[in-house]
Amino acid sequence: MMKKQRVWFISGCSSGFGRGLARAALERGDCVAVTARNLDAVSDLVDKHAARARAIQLDVTDSSSVRRAVAQAIEAFGRIDVLVNNAGYALQGVFEDATDAQIRRVFETNVFGLMDLTRAVVSGMRTQGSGHIINLSSIVGRLSGPLLAYYSATKFAVEGLSEALAGELTDFGIRVTLIEPGPYATDFASRSLDPIASSDAYVKLTERANASYAGMIFDDPQAVVDAIVQVASLATPPLRLPVGTQALGMARDALRAQSTELERWAGLSTGGGYVV
Template identity: 45%
Template sequence: MSKTIFITGASRGFGKLWAEAFLKRGDKVVATARNLETLNDLVIEYGDSILPIQLDVNNREACFEAIKTAKQHFGTIDVLINNAGYGLFGAIEETSEQEARAQIETNVFGLLWITQAVIPVMRAQGHGHIIQISSILGLVTLPVLGLYNASKFAVEGLSETLATEVKGFGINVTLIEPNGFATDWAGASATHTQGMPEYDGVKAAFQAGLTEDSFGVPEATSAAVIKLVDTANPPLRLFLGKVGLPFVKQVYAQRLASWEEWQDVANAAHGK
């Protein structure tokens, strides 16, 4: 049976790839973008199966209106994929107030507004699946992506909590955590701080650590996302790509070792 999928940030990258994959198999897709012209090819090919909606997720009122429009048009919203977001590259010291606020506004609050808007629809239906596009950088960090790391850590905490709150309504929550993929996330979609020479060495080391094998093939993710949407009991977290799990296991082993080393101090701080 076909589903109705609501996807934010569908103008390019994962959002557009997945929108087309769902349309190809006969699902209905609500695709949001700031520039609707980027969706013209999908509209021409799939006609009434796609509902394009112009949306800036930073506008909370517009997010609620978009969900309302989608519900009225297709009658249901089975799956929400919160994909809108971007990367801010630059050292933390370099980051301006405007850059920091804009990063959190889009990646955290934009996701929150759409999530809040869709919950009443899914609760009334008695079913739904909210898929939040996080990152392995919501679990571990890399230098010169501090504000992006922070935004995805926030998405992780918000969504893990959400899962416990809405499970009883028949709503599932999944965090998708991709490693790097060869989309334009680090290109046209990204923003960069004004560089300081003090961080040239850090940035050079970061770039030197990247290899061709670090980045997955974006088109290969569609089958995984379709399988996720179709499973009856979806996981809370799903890595995309082969880099994420080894990286996270290495970092978490180091964290556990550090916590164990300081456990006597932690116990003493309990006071009884």
């Protein structure tokens, strides 16, 4: 049996998961709208698969760029079967010390940019009666920790948006999946990270947190790419998929902690008071 050829639209293909996924989809025989702010960064991918790849300039923080990019993909391929909202970056540091510009920029990219791109694509999927929206979240979209307040807030927003969207679109044959990677060996901790300068009051906390995060094991990012390719092939994909042993363990720990706390305070929740 021949594999169905799909049309992918992937944001943020210049590096990391986006670049690896674009390559995997093209090698699989699919068509891909390979997007980036700088098209020189993806020219090698497109040149190698000229018949099935289109390099399309995209800045998700610019609504006119979003609309233009989607229109170019439709013109090239006639449809979009799989939208992967991959573009994004981390803002890391103490909540109190972030600047207004830093806060607004990370939300413009990770949340509002994702919303704009999804809104631009979803009407076409609804008309064709099929589609799959895959949103790159993070394991910190389920739980958070010191120095991750703003990045986690953007991913928590993406999780809530995606859950609601899944319910709204199911009647139209459109599926929604959240991919929740743990720590992976991409350029995320360098090129895709905006550090917040710490004030003197938080030096000790910052040192402890950074030391803890530095001790994490960074897995091969190909596992995330492989998981997305497999999820895109499923008729009934999961809404949430932690990817990686660390991510799965962290998700389980978070769910257990939430369940324990829920039961501990159940009496207070239902008006019966709390018994020590």
